[in-house]
């Protein structure tokens with residue numbers, strides 16, 4: 001497989017197109033980050049299959065609650081907490097007005113229920129207040145995406161990942177890009193964003209990089225396939241670069257393989273300073 005360095009990929013003065021190793025379309029250099037993202041998207045779509053199906057169809061308020069429960073919690077555990085909340089309470093008004101201990105008990109399957117229960121009730125109260133008594137987020141459909149995100153991010157504990165999740169994962173299906181820890185790690189290693197850029201500010205940078213013609217489904221696919229890649233190949237501890245379909249686009253993976261090749265084979269120590277004497 002041909003291997004391109006990061007300098008090759010981002011050499012703006014270089015040739016307009018680099019041929020991809022497998023005959024896929026090359027890299028146009030007018031907007032190198034965006035074109036690189038397109039190539040990554042195409043490769044990962046081939047690998048994992050696009051379009052990716054949506055995993056549920058919740059109202060925006062349901063999605064907000066589900067996202068709040070999922071913070072720093074496995075999906076299976078936050079899913080169980082969400083289901084239990086829905087089973088015990090007839091609606092979100094009942095959750096908002098219940099004794100906090102009952103809400104905490106219902107969401108005990110997720111991490112930090114003692115913090116999440118009062119925060120959840122506070123947010124449900126604030127939505128009611130800001131909407132003049134209407135506990136619903138359906139109105140977000142009528143705001144522009146930046147307005148909708150700004151409205152959500154004024155709620156305590158709601159950042160760019162949650163606001164994007166509410167807009168794109170809910171039945172609103174609006175064009176917003178959530179960035180989870182897998183997506184963030186893979187984007188850093190691929191050189192789409194600097195290694196020093198935290199996940200919060202990475203949202204804006206990665207969203208600005210999206211091709212403008214991509215619709216909500218393609219933006220959703222982009223999040224999902226980068227996340228899948230982090231879960232199935234680009235692992236946190238030991239990414240499997242040698243079998244990665246993105247290796248020729250990945251400066252970090254190329255550096256890792258180079259380092260691995262330079263290491264002495266296992267079981268054979270490097271000759272010490274006295275070797276051969």
Ligand code: SF4
Pocket residue numbers: 186189190233234235239240241242244245246247250252253254
């Ligand atoms: S080459 Fe390695 S570091 Fe780069 S995306 Fe693939 S698995 Fe991750």
